[in-house]
Amino acid sequence: MTSMNRRNFVATLGIAGTALLAGCNGSEEATQTTDDAQTTDDSAEEASYTLVKEGVLTNVAELGFSPFEYIDEDGNTVGFDVDLSNAIAEKMGLTCEWLPNQAFDTLVPTIKQGGKADISIAGVTITDERLEDVDFSDPYLNSNQALIVAASSDYATEDLDAEDIQIACQTGTTGDAWIQENLPNATRVPLADVTAGMMGVSTGSYQAMVIDLPVAQNMLAQSFSDLTILEEIPTGEQYGIAVSYDNPGLKDAINAALAEIESDGTMDELKQKWFGTTDI
Amino acid sequence: MQHRRGALLVALALALTGVFATTLAVPQPAQALTTEKATARPNEDGGDGVIGGLDTRLTWEGTVEPGEEVTSVTLTLPEGSTFDGSTTRITALEGLKRMDVTGEAAPAGESITVSFDQPVPEGSLLRLEITNMQFPSEGGECVVSGTYVSGGETHDLTASKPIETIANTPLQSIVNWLDEQPWVEAWNSNQFLGMFLKPQLLVTSFSSLAPGWILCLGIVVAAYPFAIALGLLFAMLKISKWRILRAVAVIYINVLRGTPLFLQIYIMFFGLPMLNINIDNNILGIIVMAINSSAYLAEIFRAGIQSIPQGQYEAASSLGMNYVQTMFTIILPQTVRRVIPTVTSDFITAFKDTSLLSSVGVMELMMFSKNLTTVSGNITPYVAAGIFYLIVTLPLIKVVSIVEENIARSERGGGPRPKRRADVADNAAAQIAAQSKEVAADVC
Numbered sequence: 028m029t030s031m032n033r034r035n036f037v038a039t040l041g042i043a044g045t046a047l048l049a050g051c052n053g054s055e056e057a058t059q060t061t062d063d064a065q066t067t068d069d070s071a072e073e074a075s076y077t078l079v080k081e082g083v084l085t086n087v088a089e090l091g092f093s094p095f096e097y098i099d100e101d102g103n104t105v106g107f108d109v110d111l112s113n114a115i116a117e118k119m120g121l122t123c124e125w126l127p128n129q130a131f132d133t134l135v136p137t138i139k140q141g142g143k144a145d146i147s148i149a150g151v152t153i154t155d156e157r158l159e160d161v162d163f164s165d166p167y168l169n170s171n172q173a174l175i176v177a178a179s180s181d182y183a184t185e186d187l188d189a190e191d192i193q194i195a196c197q198t199g200t201t202g203d204a205w206i207q208e209n210l211p212n213a214t215r216v217p218l219a220d221v222t223a224g225m226m227g228v229s230t231g232s233y234q235a236m237v238i239d240l241p242v243a244q245n246m247l248a249q250s251f252s253d254l255t256i257l258e259e260i261p262t263g264e265q266y267g268i269a270v271s272y273d274n275p276g277l278k279d280a281i282n283a284a285l286a287e288i289e290s291d292g293t294m295d296e297l298k299q300k301w302f303g304t305t306d307i
Numbered sequence: 308m309q310h311r312r313g314a315l316l317v318a319l320a321l322a323l324t325g326v327f328a329t330t331l332a333v334p335q336p337a338q339a340l341t342t343e344k345a346t347a348r349p350n351e352d353g354g355d356g357v358i359g360g361l362d363t364r365l366t367w368e369g370t371v372e373p374g375e376e377v378t379s380v381t382l383t384l385p386e387g388s389t390f391d392g393s394t395t396r397i398t399a400l401e402g403l404k405r406m407d408v409t410g411e412a413a414p415a416g417e418s419i420t421v422s423f424d425q426p427v428p429e430g431s432l433l434r435l436e437i438t439n440m441q442f443p444s445e446g447g448e449c450v451v452s453g454t455y456v457s458g459g460e461t462h463d464l465t466a467s468k469p470i471e472t473i474a475n476t477p478l479q480s481i482v483n484w485l486d487e488q489p490w491v492e493a494w495n496s497n498q499f500l501g502m503f504l505k506p507q508l509l510v511t512s513f514s515s516l517a518p519g520w521i522l523c524l525g526i527v528v529a530a531y532p533f534a535i536a537l538g539l540l541f542a543m544l545k546i547s548k549w550r551i552l553r554a555v556a557v558i559y560i561n562v563l564r565g566t567p568l569f570l571q572i573y574i575m576f577f578g579l580p581m582l583n584i585n586i587d588n589n590i591l592g593i594i595v596m597a598i599n600s601s602a603y604l605a606e607i608f609r610a611g612i613q614s615i616p617q618g619q620y621e622a623a624s625s626l627g628m629n630y631v632q633t634m635f636t637i638i639l640p641q642t643v644r645r646v647i648p649t650v651t652s653d654f655i656t657a658f659k660d661t662s663l664l665s666s667v668g669v670m671e672l673m674m675f676s677k678n679l680t681t682v683s684g685n686i687t688p689y690v691a692a693g694i695f696y697l698i699v700t701l702p703l704i705k706v707v708s709i710v711e712e713n714i715a716r717s718e719r720g721g722g723p724r725p726k727r728r729a730d731v732a733d734n735a736a737a738q739i740a741a742q743s744k745e746v747a748a749d750v751c
Binding site: 171261 | 346355396403438
């Protein structure tokens with residue numbers, strides 16, 4: 028693949044992508060490993076990191092965060108983060124696997140504790156608070172927050188800072204913290220699942236929801252046409268890949284792979300594929 | 308005249324706006340950096356207050372005005388706060404797009420200076436997130452002020468809206484004290500103990516679960532008198548002479564005892580509003596608990612009434628008592644004593660069953676602990692709820708066993724003999740002896 032020019036790479040990306048996805052689900056793992064046999068040889072010598080499962084980069088995420096990671100109609104785990112972690116694994120001469128769905132607020136503790144997953148690539152914003160528990164790779168994507176309300180409502184953002192207002196969020200996210208700090212009078216409703224929150228706003232159980240802007244845009248376009256983004260909250264937060272502090276070699280290897288993905292245009296391809304723009 | 312007056316007014320208005328404009332323009336130099344907001348992350352365990360003297364995060368936002376560039380910002384807080392040991396995250400945005408701005412933060416007591424490697428360009432939103440700083444420990448309203456450097460000149464920042472902070476609460480001090488103890492750390496490092504019995508969370512749980520516990524007790528205590536009255540009514544119906552009344556009672560008791568309480572709660576809480584009957588959640592909770600318990604109590608009372616021997620009815624009627632008199636003066640008083648243990652057991656069950664009301668949004672004990680668990684990601688609040696239930700149920704269980712023992716003893720005919728009765732007997736014997744002596748003397 029290294030001899031391929033960029034255009035060829037693009038052409039084969041679709042095929043490679045599906046193969047990799049299948050690999051993620053564990054069915055074509057055997058073929059995948061033989062494909063990568065040569066690359067594994069060079070990287071294995073200098074590899075100074077430990078993995079939960081040999082030859083496999085084990086991911087943990089909350090799999091209801093489209094377009095970053097979600098389960099499609101056929102039951103496959105797909106999304107921007109999924110493609111990105113496949114690309115990273117490929118650069119490192121590994122295959123990647125995803126653990127079953129786990130609540131978002133348990134991801135950082137899982138990585139900190141170790142033993143179950145190597146990395147968490149799940150739209151996790153790098154914050155100083157999380158850095159106390161886990162290490163992060165270089166940021167791979169910029170994001171913002173969105174305040175969602177029902178399209179039929181006529182709230183202004185200030186109206187939402189009232190006691191009888193219920194605002195949903197995903198437990199432990201930066202959106203959760205944003206509500207606490209910026210709408211302190213409202214009743215915050217932390218939920219495990221983004222869809223449950225949007226459904227609640229749609230049916231009127233909650234008056235609003237705060238969630239990452241790309242997710243809001245995607246889910247509103249896909250399935251919640253009765254909701255609208257009241258405010259795009261410029262937070263400029265950055266997603267990073269959570270790695271344990273006990274595994275500094277892995278962080279370095281991931282950063283090297285990320286840099287390569289950034290420079291060879293793979294990153295732009297993925298952004299184009301999932302967001303329809305490279306300007307994100 | 309009309310025209311002249313109009314012209315005069317216009318002139319006056321013009322003059323006024325002129326004066327206004329100059330007064331506005333003169334004392335206020337153009338701001339290159341406008342403070343948008345300053346907020347702090349709540350750091351109260353199980354609450355939403357910002358407590359002074361404890362680590363929290365200050366977020367300050369400002370916009371750089373057109374034609375200006377900012378090279379450094381100094382934020383200052385009231386005396387007593389500290390930025391020492393904090394870390395700063397710098398974010399500069401143009402609209403929603405993040406710009407590459409890096410810098411160096413130099414904390415110095417109650418102020419912090421952030422100098423940027425690249426000047427922050429015009430029109431951008433600048434955000435400084437300062438983690439692990441502290442507000443003054445006495446609390447109060449904290450205004451973020453400071454200065455900024457633009458084009459080599461230092462200007463004052465507009466002061467932010469005050470941030471409400473509170474002094475440390477006694478509860479929080481206990482939690483902080485626990486945080487520092489080595490044994491607590493060792494305890495929590497054990498995964499099981501840290502997950503189920505985290506001391507800090509136990510302390511906060513006890514205070515924040517208390518209202519839920521009171522509500523649980525309130526619901527069951529309010530429901531029980533109604534349950535007893537209803538239960539007695541249906542027990543009477545079930546042993547009635549008329550078949551139709553017996554049928555009504557049998558259906559009522561069997562349907563309620565034969566379906567889960569969970570289902571009954573759902574029907575009442577979701578069914579009634581659909582019929583446009585809207586009752587307050589807590590009242591509805593009391594009603595559901597009362598109706599459900601009444602079915603069980605009806606059976607308990609019926610068994611209690613029927614355990615009284617038939618001979619007592621016959622004896623009462625031979626004394627000329629009618630049915631109602633017999634029931635209320637002879638049968639029921641004996642029944643009450645016999646059913647007290649079973650009724651207490653049922654009370655305990657009913658008290659625990661109030662937990663099911665959490666599924667329909669009654670803010671009782673389980674609801675509070677569920678909320679705390681979602682916020683903390685720890686099981687300890689549930690364990691605390693369990694302890695709250697035990698506070699009520701354990702003494703009641705003890706009461707049941709004491710009462711049962713007493714009843715069993717008196718039914719056996721055991722227990723201490725009343726003394727008075729023996730005295731009376733002795734006196735009587737003595738009197739008889741004396742009388743017989745007298746009689747004997749008389750005869751002689």
